[in-house]
Amino acid sequence: MIETQKIVAKAKMFGKFSLTIDGKTITCQKHRPTLVWLLLEILIYTRHKPLSVVELMHALWDHNSGSSDPMNALKNLVYRTRDLLQNSYGERGTRFILFYGDTYCWNPTLETHTDVDRFNKLCKSIEEAKSSSEKIQLCAEATHLYSGAFLDSTERSQWVLNTRQLLEDRYAQCIASRCESMEQLNRIDKLPEYCLEALKKAPLNIKLHRLTLFCYLKAERFSEALAHYNNTTSLFFQKKGIDISPELRDLYRMITKNFRHAQMDISFVREELQEANDIQNAYFCDFEAFRNLYHVEVRASARNHEPATIVLLTLAMADGSIPEEGSVIREQNALKSAIISSLRGGDIITSYSDTQFLILLPQANMKNSEKAIKRIMTNYHKVCRNKDLRIIYKFLPVESPSSQHLSKDAKMVNHTQGGTLNE
Known part of the structure; x- marks a missing residue:
């Protein structure tokens, strides 16, 4: 048991984590908190429900501890966390984390308050509030408490990411409730x-x-x-x-x-349509706009009897699998920049999926299109950071429905070209 003198703990979990007991505050000074801090955060957040050893290992390591003996790894981590608390709060700190019945928990006799608890109570009160003015006041208090993302320095725990999204959505609902109440008051x-x-x-x-x-x-x-x-x-x-x-x-x-x-001044209309960005490079747009521009190009190509090509670029690992999300975002932006800077002002680009880009090359035959793709690859590999990634490319000529007299299989054999490029 903890000393008879009442001890109160306060944990800040929105934004950067901190724990205050008897006026002394501790927080992780490193840019990325260690597993010791993550264990402490998990036990405080789940203090009303003891966690089994298996549940705790899953929360800490996302089903893969990277250790041949995860049980001992957890015991060692608990020891180090207790050591942190002892160094910060004296001998009593060793009794803040309890183990019994194959479960770990934050000592229930230690009165503990968190900003997340108060936030959740306010969210419930907002739902039950009767008047608009009462809702506005409660929303203001809740949004003030939400000082940032839940444990915003912790990125490698799926448990943290899931909890963060849940609380962020509650924050968004608070904002929506306040907007609705303000609208009812004609503000x-x-x-x-x-x-x-x-x-x-x-x-x-x-x-x-x-x-x-x-x-x-x-x-x-x-x-x-x-x-x-x-x-x-x-x-x-x-x-x-x-x-x-x-x-x-x-x-x-x-x-x-x-x-x-209604606008009668056509110069105003032209100014409104004018593109603010540099028009020397290729044009990037969303898929809906790309589809519409593709329809225009099909008509122009058929009318002028000029070739056009559609290209699909895919980011993949060496074995053809989809890369991890973190590397995809970084490399997708690098590939996008390489595409835009490598193509002409009249070429059109869109994102087709998390790992793919579509390119429309007007007035370009298959040979010229392949040259353009190789130019993209050269520029991309200058800035590529993940050397395990490769680019898979495929392209087809743009054709109008009336010209599609070959069977689909025959067209793929005759017209599809592709390949892979990597360093």
Whole structure:
């Protein structure tokens, strides 16, 4: 048992983790917390439910400890964590972590409070609140408590990532509840700014971005809504290597439907259509735009009797398997830059999947297309960091439906070309 003198522990779990007991605060000084800190964080978060040895090993190592004796690895980790607590809080620190009945737990006699507990209680109170003003007040307190992502310095634990996403979605729901209450009180004008401020704590939460776009629509600020849509799709591709435009398409249609007004000055229209970026390089767009441009190119190619080619580039491991997510994002951005800088201003690119790009090459036959692909590969390998990756490429001529007189199998034999390139 802990001493009769009452001891209170306070743990901060949003943002950077810290533990305060009797006025003394400890926190990990390293950029990436060690497993000692992760074990401490898990035991405090799950303190109301003892964890079995198996559950704890899974939470710490995601089913693979990398050790031939994971049981002893866990015992050693518990010893080191108790040692940390003893060095920080004296002899009593060794009794903060208990083991009984094949389970580990944070000592239940130690009164412990966390910001996550308070946040979850506020979320429940928001659901039960009767008035809009009460909801707004509770939401303000909850969003203030959410000072950042759950244990934001810890990245290698799937348990942390899953819990982080759960709490981030609750945070997004708090923001949505406050926006709804503010709308009921006819306070619509500042809703977009409130959402933008909320996004600073969760910049990659798709629910918050949808809410922000919806609030721009409510406030009838359509040009700002369109700008936010474009910024959001670019952000998700740069940070996560994914195209989220399909998830925002319903809002995009609402934006464009309301965005246009009667305009008699064609110079204004031309200025509005003008591209801000450098037009010397290839054009990158989402898949929906790519599909439409492909349809245009099919018609132009048939009318002018000029060749055009469609190319599929795929990032893969040496054995053809899909690479891990972390390396995909980094290398996908590198490949995207190489493609854009290697092609002409009239060429068109889109992301087809997490590991693939589609390229449309107008006025390019198969021979010229292969030259363009090799140019891309040369530029990509200058910046490629993962030498275990390779690029698989395939390409076909663009054809109109009326010209597709060969069978599908015959076409693949006669027209498909491809290969692999790696260092």
